[in-house]
Amino acid sequence: MTQSCGKLLLDAVRTPAMAVTLDLRSWDDLLRLARRANLISRLAEGIDQAGVLNKLPAPVRPHLIAASALAQHQRRAVIWETRHIGTALSALGIPIVLLKGAAYSMAGLQAATGRLYGDVDILVPATRINEVEAALMLHGWSAGHVDAYDNRYYRRWMHELPPMVNIKRGTVVDVHHNILPLTARNHPSAEKLLAASLALPEAPFHVLSPCDMVIHCATHLFHEGELNNGLRDLFDLDALVQEYAENDASFWTTLPERAKELDLEWPLRLAFRYLERFLGTRIPEQAKTSVKQSPILASLRDVMYLPGFLPDHPLCSGYRSFLARGLLYLRGHYLRMPLRLLAWHLGRKAFIRLYKNKSRSC
């Protein structure tokens, strides 16, 4: 079950034209899996682009139409929201580097297709972060519901401010000064990323350079405590490398070099491995060999990551995937902070969960 349900989802998102061959029972599974993996909009827009929507069974179509509507809206909304942020920050005269979904949308990249967004993420120079925070607060954003502990934790250890919520629109912006926390084992130089960033036609926005955008996406994916959006992020990566490789013949040579320069080779290594394995992305041999690692380590990682990528859905959930998810959560935190701090942090999180549950009882 586990294997075949993963295959159904991957095949359909990768090759939407094959969707016409699916029977109703498969659709019943596929829609649920795609919803849970946050891939339903990508599936819907892929099917739309392949022009096969009208060949699908009638009960399936409304769900895909709804998912497309949501994706189109989110693409527009992230642009609207980004512009509001730009208005608030333009007086500071610093480049605002858009990360992840907002960057894909504003730069008009393929990776924006069918993507669902949570927050807008921006990267600004660490030295100016207080000014950025103040300017946002002046324009209607405020630090969301973060307790004093979380606030201290964010400010002391993390690579970002606590999420800021716009009071009027309820939208959230995450302000980063680096792409990984100060506590993380590798901390790449944010200056290098900022220096290489590219200006978009619409000021004050920048995006990371193509190589940096791929490396950031990979780093983010494999540092995450949970892989709830793991497959979606992998599809983002796939879209990014394909589009960049098409436009720049030297992309596959410069990418590993840049990863080495930023001390972020291992996420790229993992990205290559799982892109090939799950999505069949074609990655040139020479790019792979330049970031290779020992086969034993690689197979150890597979135990952890392979089931973790599948949607956390009753259709897919076996014991193995449950275990893998637990391991991943620990691993995500391990990479981000030293162990002593980790135990303290997790202990506190568990305590709060219990306490909050209790206070809710009536």
Added chain:
Amino acid sequence: MKEETAVVVGDLSLQQLHDALKQGVFAVRTGPLLFRIQSDFEDVARSIHALYSGHPCQIAPEFSDFHVEVRAPLNLRRWFRPQAEFFIDGEPPFEPLPRDQAPALLEWGMNWTIAASCHQWFTLHAASLERDGLAVILPAPPGSGKSTLCAALALRGWRLLSDELTLLDPNSLCANALARPINLKNASIDLMRKFAPTAIWSPESYDTQKGRVAHLCPPVDSVRRMADKAEPRWVVFPKYVPDADPLLTPRSKTQTFMPLAENAFNYGTLGEPGFDAIARLLDQCSCYDFIYSRLEDALEVFEWLAATSGLNAQGQQSSAEAQ
């Protein structure tokens, strides 16, 4: 889509229904949607058996629009303070509730599922009812007496489309029927019990935020005709004011735009098509504020509305251009 079989929930014995729910193979049709429901809870089975007796159902259909489940949450609390939690595709969108609210939780969860995912429609937080193919839409905040009024109309000559969610096709603007149980609270429950002594109800449960809650079974005719759509003709904002005489006053269409947008679940999501839908809806509807205290008065006023539908349809001019 053609209705697959003529089997309705009432054709199953309570035991058969409970077994099917336990195995997660039971699916019930509510208007355009087929919900597959899983639950071990006996009170959930009893509630579905009572409230959905006339709704078409299927056992293990090939395809369902949504798969939902109500069960005990997986935490330690279940040993000392039993709870019920709603799941869609294995994910709980909200906090668990005390165990005895499981049947109500299923109803709220189904509403949430429709509001959160069905962007193929323009979805309004409003009650809607039909007469002679024309629909009246009652958008209103909680406490306005919207559900009570909706229940009374549904029991006296108007066909219930929905008590909470009005689903409009974005192109034709036609309203879909869901024919779901009507959610009533506190004094409204007693009022309706007196108003319609033979109506069928779910058991009452007590919610700390809402007080007493119960669901009223939708009228037979509403359920039988739930595939029939209706064309919106009136938008009425009801307001219950104790001891007030009934007062129906026309509303400005311009000033009705934002209240409708704010009552839509997906106005923002649809973007311009949502804007366009409200503009056209206002063009084809007469808009009113309605103050009332006695249901008998309200019924009379709505009879008058229905009788004058042809008259009102004249002279609804406005212009629409997108520059």
Added chain:
Amino acid sequence: MGELPAFPAMEERYAFHTWPDGCAVFDRFSGDTHILDTFSAVLFLSGLQVSPAVIEKLRLPVISDENLSSRLDDARRRLEKLKLPAAPPS
């Protein structure tokens, strides 16, 4: 890299719908919706240079000249606050 989503030209930026007592405006650039009273609507629509037939559907109340100019000033301020364009003062 693909094209940046274009900044729409002014005349393509707004969708609107009028009734005798005002109009609703959808801003395609920001996603905002605005509701305008008759005076603001007249100023806004004249600014967009829509056909006079559209503007004639708005029913302006009959008022004295001095009241009219102060109402128009109010309307202009409202549009400014909403960051919507208005016809230039004549």
